Each structure stands twice: as C-alpha cells, then as structure tokens.
Amino acid sequence: MPRLLIATKNAHKTMEIRAILGSAWDVTDLNAHPEVPAPEETGVTFAKNAAIKAVAASRLFAGFVLSDDSGLEVDALGGAPGVISARYAGLHATDADNRARLLRELAADGARGKARSARFRCVMCVARDGQVVGTFDGAVEGVIINQERGANGFGYDALFVPEGHCETFAQLSAEVKNGLSHRGRALAKARAFLDKVAT
Numbered sequence: 001m002p003r004l005l006i007a008t009k010n011a012h013k014t015m016e017i018r019a020i021l022g023s024a025w026d027v028t029d030l031n032a033h034p035e036v037p038a039p040e041e042t043g044v045t046f047a048k049n050a051a052i053k054a055v056a057a058s059r060l061f062a063g064f065v066l067s068d069d070s071g072l073e074v075d076a077l078g079g080a081p082g083v084i085s086a087r088y089a090g091l092h093a094t095d096a097d098n099r100a101r102l103l104r105e106l107a108a109d110g111a112r113g114k115a116r117s118a119r120f121r122c123v124m125c126v127a128r129d130g131q132v133v134g135t136f137d138g139a140v141e142g143v144i145i146n147q148e149r150g151a152n153g154f155g156y157d158a159l160f161v162p163e164g165h166c167e168t169f170a171q172l173s174a175e176v177k178n179g180l181s182h183r184g185r186a187l188a189k190a191r192a193f194l195d196k197v198a199t
Helices: 011-024 048-058 084-085 093-107 174-180 182-198
Strands: 005-008 026-029 064-075 117-128 129-142 160-162
Touching: 005 011, 011 026, 011 174, 011 182, 026 129, 048 064, 048 117, 048 129, 064 084, 064 093, 064 160, 064 182, 084 093, 117 182, 129 182
Parallel strands: 005 026, 005 064
Antiparallel strands: 064 117, 117 129, 129 160
C-alpha cells in the first residue's frame, strides 16, 4: 500500500482526507511524524502556502506528501479572512474566536443578504523528494448566516450554508459535506492524480 503523508497537524483535516481517499492509501499526518516539522506559512496565496508545506515535508518523508491550504472568502469583507482564516482573530485563536470575529466584522459592515455571499476555497499540493508534482483546487459557494448552527465540522462550518442547501456544513453529515466541499473537490482531482502515479 503506498504511503501518503498529509502535511498538517489538524486531525479534522486528516480525517476528512482519509475518508475521501478510502483504504487505497496508508495515510498519516505530522502528528505521527515528529521528525517532520511544520514550516512557517509565509505565502500570500493558498497555492503558495500549500507548496511551502508539501515541499518542506517531502524533503524528510519517503513517499508522496499532500498538503492543502484553504480558507473562507467573504465578499462583503473584500475576500477576508482568506489565507489567514485559521488565525483571523490572532495567532493562537481558536475556531470559536475566529467565528466570533467574523460575525463582528459582518455586523459592523452591515452586510445583509447577497452581501454575505462567500466561498470556501482549497488548494492542494502533492510533492515528492522536495519537488511539487501536482497542484489542484476546489471551491464551494454559499452564504454566511447570523448565528452558529450545528455541531459537526470545524473552523467556520457552523456559519456557512453551501449553495443549494438550507443547512450549514456543521449540520450536514460528513458524507454529504465531503461530497460537495472545497476540500472534497480539490481532493477528487488530487486522488485521480495519485491513483495514476501510484500504479
């Protein structure tokens, strides 16, 4: 079975990726590899941050490395929080802190209706031996609601209602969410590539 390292310590991300990839790959993340440090994300785009993480880990791991950088882009806030989605409320912010800041910013802006349109965007990078071998992207459109709903998911899931649905990502089942999420869409492309190179 081919090995795949997910260049993250976020167990939620790893769980989502593992569920989408299925049993064809031996999937681990940085929590299982303390010898592989997480680099500083200094890129100004999702693609650059994904590449930084994948390339750094692939220099120390014998096999394919998959990384992603993803976040929420809210139109009323000029695309914020964007690449700083995970640290929107500060360097050591929790998901709850970030959601609270987002709601404060939207309230201060007075955004309503279509002005609350947003999207989750994900860029995935596959690297091996210190080289990028593939880059894949995915996005899902939706809106930001006024208060949190749902107990599943993580990040901004409890505030985001995807287009064509009435429930937030945090209310949808993992199977439904993975089928339409930004990460699911990017990973479907990455998986097609990985399946080819692994055979």
